[in-house]
Amino acid sequence: MKVVLPGGTGQVGTVLDRAMTAAGHEVVVLTRRPEREREIGWDGRTPGPWAEAIITVPELSWTRFEAASDVVQVGQRVSGEFLQFDTWNLEARMSLRATRPDPFQTFADRTAVGQELRGRITKLVPFGVFVQVADGIEGLVHLRELTPEPVEYPSDAVQSGDEITVVVAAIDREQRRLTLSRRQGPPAHR
Known part of the structure; x- marks a missing residue:
């Protein structure tokens, strides 16, 4: 997954799993990449490459689907657009559909x-x-x-x-x- 963070910082990751949030929303969980911290020269001011990224189900695709596995598979590399960073949970919120035309x-x-x-x-x-x-x-x-x-x-x-x-x-x-x-x-x- 390519994360485009403010200031041009980026990272690549892989779909790790599907999970449920405390509010009962299904999300796709993406890998953590601590080894990328030194590689991309993390400055400590923006969300770090150690952060876990999640994609909520509505942000997976513009079209209707039954399950997240209809769009992404565990282990699949995906590219997404950064939406926001949750500093409390240290999670980057991502969107796959934002990278595609509506x-x-x-x-x-x-x-x-x-x-x-x-x-x-x-x-x-x-x-x-x-x-x-x-x-x-x-x-x-x-x-x-x-x-x-x-x-x-x-x-x-x-x-x-x-x-x-x-x-x-x-x-x-x-x-x-x-x-x-x-x-x-x-x-x-x-």
Whole structure:
């Protein structure tokens, strides 16, 4: 793991293990490298190379995954971006996803409100359905936007895995949210 600390100091390490924080959050723990202290000329003012680094699960990837092992493996060398240093626990907080372009922003750059897209329903929830419209990009079709006639449950109209045509109703870049509609689409695709 390459740690980019303030002042240009860096270090390389390896995924050591997965663990749970006291707050119950899963994190990826990275190796300690005490031998690097002399090698990089640690100045004592910035977080030292002896510090353990952790990556919280949300910082592993922009896309959804089931377990940390879907993204990184124990023993794998990874590069990350420094987020902050916890002086109390002597831990560097890192991000893997910050080193990669955000696929949502790329999608938003080439997609317009009102544009028609094909997608696969990935999840039914009480208030609507999530539709994957591009690799790693899912949007919500609210229950009221699912069919021209009101339905009580999403399963009254569609099933998980169904391919449907949707229209982009809103793109919120800051919150990384994509709002979709089926009602606004052509009648043949509803």
